[in-house]
Amino acid sequence: MNPQIFSRIGTQLSLYTGIILGVLVWGCSEDMREQPSFSYQESPRRHSPQGSVPQVDLTAFRTSLTQHDPGAYLFSINCAHCHGTEGMGDGPVAGYLPELPANLQAPAVQKKADDVLYGIVTDGKDVMPAFEKLLTHEERRDLVSFIRSLPDPRQSSNQRPPESVQKKGMF
Structure with a gap:
């Protein structure tokens, strides 16, 4: 074949490819001025008719847990799965850990200084x-305050830990 034919085919192919790419790129502008949703000197949008949007008191949806005690909320998210909702070390994950979580209601834990508890929350301990x-810092202080507010097990009725905790030989 003649090399001039290949040259002519290559020129035409590159020309058509350039035209197709130019058309595709021309429609892909990201300029904010050219948005179809905005036009210059557009009249302001009208508001919805009075009463068409229900007015709801959003404070009614706040939970009392987060509204009154941020430490309880943080405890429920970060600690309850191991320590249990009451802090007795009987959370749903406790049976799977190599060491049982501390019973935060125990007198030995409650006797510790706030700074010691804060240090444990900050640095962790054993598997925690x-x-x-x-x-x-504030959230960790809220957690320590919540741990302090847990009920004294000696004042509550004789509550036994769950069987999964008893099987570990702690009680």
Whole structure:
């Protein structure tokens, strides 16, 4: 074949490819001025008719847990799966851990100074992870305050820990 034919075919192919790419790129502008949803000197949009949008008191949807005690809310998210909702070390994950979580209602825990509890929450202990990078200083202080507010087990009725905890030989 003649090399001039290949040259002519290559020129035509590159010309058509350039035209097709130019048409495709021309329609892909990301300029905010050219948005079809906005036009210059557009009249303001009318508001919805009075009463068509229901007015709801959003404070009614706040939970009393987060509204009154942020420590309880943080405990329910970060701690209850191991320590249990009442802090007795009987959470749903407790049976799967190599060491049982501490019973936060126990007198030995409640006797510890706030700074000691804060240090445990911050740095972790045994299988408990450190919360220094997950929670702010204020949130960790709220957790310590919540741990202090847990009921004294000696004042409550004789509650036995769940069987999964009893099987570990702790009671």
